[in-house]
Amino acid sequence: MSVGLVIVSHSEKIADGVVDLARQMARDVSMQPAGGTDDGGIGTSFERVTAGIEAADSGDGVVVLCDLGSAILTAETALDFLDDDARARVRIADAPLVEGAVAAAVAAQSGDSLDEVVAAAQSASAAS
Amino acid sequence: MSVGLVIVSHSEKIADGVVDLARQMARDVSMQPAGGTDDGGIGTSFERVTAGIEAADSGDGVVVLCDLGSAILTAETALDFLDDDARARVRIADAPLVEGAVAAAVAAQSGDSLDEVVAAAQSASAAS
Amino acid sequence: MALGRDWAESWLRATAATVAEHRSELVRLDREIGDGDHGENLDRGFTAVIAKLDSVAADATPADLLKLAATTLISTVGGAAGPLYGTAYLRGSTAIAGESTLDGAAVVAFLTAARDGIVARGKAEPGDKTMIDAWTPAVDAAVAANGEGRSEVEILAAAADAAEAGALATEPLVAHKGRASYLGERAIGHRDPGAESSALILRAAAETAAESSSGT
Amino acid sequence: MALGRDWAESWLRATAATVAEHRSELVRLDREIGDGDHGENLDRGFTAVIAKLDSVAADATPADLLKLAATTLISTVGGAAGPLYGTAYLRGSTAIAGESTLDGAAVVAFLTAARDGIVARGKAEPGDKTMIDAWTPAVDAAVAANGEGRSEVEILAAAADAAEAGALATEPLVAHKGRASYLGERAIGHRDPGAESSALILRAAAETAAESSSGT
Ligand SMILES: Nc1ncnc2c1ncn2[C@@H]1O[C@H](COP(=O)(O)OP(=O)(O)O)[C@@H](O)[C@H]1O
Ligand SMILES: Nc1ncnc2c1ncn2[C@@H]1O[C@H](COP(=O)(O)OP(=O)(O)O)[C@@H](O)[C@H]1O
Numbered sequence: 279m280s281v282g283l284v285i286v287s288h289s290e291k292i293a294d295g296v297v298d299l300a301r302q303m304a305r306d307v308s309m310q311p312a313g314g315t316d317d318g319g320i321g322t323s324f325e326r327v328t329a330g331i332e333a334a335d336s337g338d339g340v341v342v343l344c345d346l347g348s349a350i351l352t353a354e355t356a357l358d359f360l361d362d363d364a365r366a367r368v369r370i371a372d373a374p375l376v377e378g379a380v381a382a383a384v385a386a387q388s389g390d391s392l393d394e395v396v397a398a399a400q401s402a403s404a405a406s
Numbered sequence: 407m408s409v410g411l412v413i414v415s416h417s418e419k420i421a422d423g424v425v426d427l428a429r430q431m432a433r434d435v436s437m438q439p440a441g442g443t444d445d446g447g448i449g450t451s452f453e454r455v456t457a458g459i460e461a462a463d464s465g466d467g468v469v470v471l472c473d474l475g476s477a478i479l480t481a482e483t484a485l486d487f488l489d490d491d492a493r494a495r496v497r498i499a500d501a502p503l504v505e506g507a508v509a510a511a512v513a514a515q516s517g518d519s520l521d522e523v524v525a526a527a528q529s530a531s532a533a534s
Numbered sequence: 535m536a537l538g539r540d541w542a543e544s545w546l547r548a549t550a551a552t553v554a555e556h557r558s559e560l561v562r563l564d565r566e567i568g569d570g571d572h573g574e575n576l577d578r579g580f581t582a583v584i585a586k587l588d589s590v591a592a593d594a595t596p597a598d599l600l601k602l603a604a605t606t607l608i609s610t611v612g613g614a615a616g617p618l619y620g621t622a623y624l625r626g627s628t629a630i631a632g633e634s635t636l637d638g639a640a641v642v643a644f645l646t647a648a649r650d651g652i653v654a655r656g657k658a659e660p661g662d663k664t665m666i667d668a669w670t671p672a673v674d675a676a677v678a679a680n681g682e683g684r685s686e687v688e689i690l691a692a693a694a695d696a697a698e699a700g701a702l703a704t705e706p707l708v709a710h711k712g713r714a715s716y717l718g719e720r721a722i723g724h725r726d727p728g729a730e731s732s733a734l735i736l737r738a739a740a741e742t743a744a745e746s747s748s749g750t
Numbered sequence: 751m752a753l754g755r756d757w758a759e760s761w762l763r764a765t766a767a768t769v770a771e772h773r774s775e776l777v778r779l780d781r782e783i784g785d786g787d788h789g790e791n792l793d794r795g796f797t798a799v800i801a802k803l804d805s806v807a808a809d810a811t812p813a814d815l816l817k818l819a820a821t822t823l824i825s826t827v828g829g830a831a832g833p834l835y836g837t838a839y840l841r842g843s844t845a846i847a848g849e850s851t852l853d854g855a856a857v858v859a860f861l862t863a864a865r866d867g868i869v870a871r872g873k874a875e876p877g878d879k880t881m882i883d884a885w886t887p888a889v890d891a892a893v894a895a896n897g898e899g900r901s902e903v904e905i906l907a908a909a910a911d912a913a914e915a916g917a918l919a920t921e922p923l924v925a926h927k928g929r930a931s932y933l934g935e936r937a938i939g940h941r942d943p944g945a946e947s948s949a950l951i952l953r954a955a956a957e958t959a960a961e962s963s964s965g966t
């Protein structure tokens with residue numbers, strides 16, 4: 279297994295597209311889009327984020343990438359509702375969404391540890 | 407008028423979603439998605455980028471935001487093919503795609519100059 | 535007389551009503567320095583809260599109702615206000631867990647924990663032009679009123695007055711958190727929508743408290 | 751005998767053929783350290799180039815054909831190789847503009863300008879594990895062969911040999927440009943797909959030059 283990713287965006291299209299893009303360089307990584315509100319509008323969904331974290335978690339850890347500040351607030355709230363054991367395996371990366379997701383996906387595909395995948399996301403800058 | 411934006415992504419969904427997202431905070435800015443290949447696959451399209459720049463250019467300048475490195479190569483090539491006059495009004499921002507686009511859109515909406523919009527994009531970091 | 539289960543329910547219903555009434559004003563404020571959805575977000579959220587109130591057991595505590603509001607807002611608001619108010623009600627309800635009626639100290643405990651929850655979630659400081667700029671003066675005023683031995687109703691009225699003043703006082707500020715922070719100096723002259731909605735919420739608390747203690 | 755319009759057309763057709771033949775090998779290399787589309791990208795691009803060759807005027811120069819290839823690749827490849835090879839053929843064609851046949855100096859001028867175009871576009875340095883690691887030794891070998899007074903055919907053969915060696919020599923490198931740079935040390939042991947396709951392109955140039963000068 280490997281570290282999984284959750285892509286939290288205000289836009290369903292962005293989250294889905296980031297998964298498509300990162301998938302090209304990471305065929306085997308569990309990547310879950312969590313974009314848009316429950317009804318697909320612009321905003322974030324606690325349910326989609328929570329479900330994404332559960333689906334991405336194979337036991338090796340989950341890295342959550344977010345677009346704007348309120349996506350981070352939603353992701354942090356989702357973490358609060360996890361049990362301690364699950365929460366210990368989840369990290370919210372301080373990284374740009376698209377660029378961080380691709381870097382994290384490549385690291386996860388290579389079997390990197392949770393901390394390494396977070397570091398890969400966070401060292402991703404604008405397009406390289 | 408105001409500075410226009412072109413959102414260059416390897417994914418049509420990402421480019422479209424970024425425009426939707428940035429639109430919320432910038433109702434009047436010309437924002438053109440240029441995502442995916444000519445047939446909508448994952449990749450970048452010289453034609454879509456060129457058309458995006460033309461459509462976004464109202465005379466006050468255009469800021470181009472890109473996801474990965476090959477998107478920048480495509481955008482730079484598109485710039486090479488513009489006439490000198492048009493090219494002088496276009497800048498490729500060294501900024502994360504989603505976060506930079508939102509910041510740039512807000513600046514453009516406020517009537518900022520081309521250089522100011524570029525600076526806004528480039529000072530955008532991971533989610534704030 | 536005291537603030538019990540019925541007051542908590544009245545407060546939530548009155549909040550939904552005032553949010554619906556001020557929906558377009560909140561949208562307008564958020565359009566000026568944000569994305570224009572704050573009124574919709576809260577209207578959606580509190581409408582969902584109201585829809586759940588009928589199924590609450592008769593022997594529920596105020597904390598039970600406020601915790602239900604918390605989880606419902608978290609699930610339905612869709613913007614920053616969802617996790618922020620959700621965390622506020624959640625932490626606030628924890629602070630008064632098990633109490634069937636709230637005295638002045640309990641009201642202060644609730645407001646303090648709610649404000650601390652918003653700070654824990656959003657990391658904003660006073661002066662950052664956020665809802666904290668309504669909540670912090672509200673908590674200070676509540677603490678002072680309680681220290682002077684005032685009633686629960688008076689404590690909530692003092693909190694609501696301070697929150698309104700605090701919301702107004704966000705107008706000259708530059709934002710350092712949330713979407714308005716993208717605007718830099720251009721946020722000056724605009725009231726923070728979350729501070730405004732916080733003032734509405736606390737005014738609803740004060741008014742429903744006054745009504746329940748006058749026995750209406 | 752000399753390298754004229756017909757050679758340029760033969761080279762482009764041979765390139766399309768060798769790219770199609772090695773398509774899955776290029777895909778495999780790109781899957782190991784990139785996104786796995788390099789073979790498809792080039793196959794799509796050169797197929798589009800070929801489709802345009804029939805409409806080229808009989809009195810076209812080599813530069814005219816190579817410029818057509820440039821703009822077609824830019825429009826159709828869809829990956830980094832599009833702007834990179836497009837810029838290479840564009841700058842290369844500018845360096846030999848108007849010449850109806852290419853002597854050794856012209857071949858060197860073309861290769862040098864093409865390589866410089868890739869560098870101008872992609873900002874890669876030798877050793878960054880990119881197509882530049884095939885092009886730079888190829889240009890160096892071509893310059894040397896021309897300095898020794900060798901024929902155009904020999905110059906291109908020397909360039910192709912050097913490009914192949916350069917592509918092979920990318921295997922132990924860490925990438926500093928392009929997608930493979932995401933992999934860090936894990937790119938070690940894998941050949942750069944763009945260096946490999948560059949070697950194929952230059953081999954096609956040498957082989958078609960040999961054929962056209964032997965009069966076949
Ligand atoms: N980090 C934060 N800390 C405290 N309050 C915040 C923070 N971020 C945003 N807010 C509040 O949230 C309000 C906006 O809420 P809303 O419109 O629902 O969210 P969004 O920005 O996601 O659309 C702001 O007016 C502000 O009061
Ligand atoms: N900045 C660059 N400079 C030179 N060559 C580059 C650069 N970026 C990528 N390349 C070359 O492009 C090749 C990949 O091409 P391709 O697969 O078509 O692009 P993409 O990465 O967009 O899928 C790499 O193997 C490398 O040789």
Ligand SMILES: [Mg+2]
Pocket residue numbers: 564568569570571572613
């Ligand atoms: Mg809003």
Ligand SMILES: [Mg+2]
Pocket residue numbers: 320321569571612613614
């Ligand atoms: Mg919003």
Ligand SMILES: [Mg+2]
Pocket residue numbers: 780784785786787788829
């Ligand atoms: Mg590729």
Ligand SMILES: [Mg+2]
Pocket residue numbers: 448449785787828829830
């Ligand atoms: Mg590609």
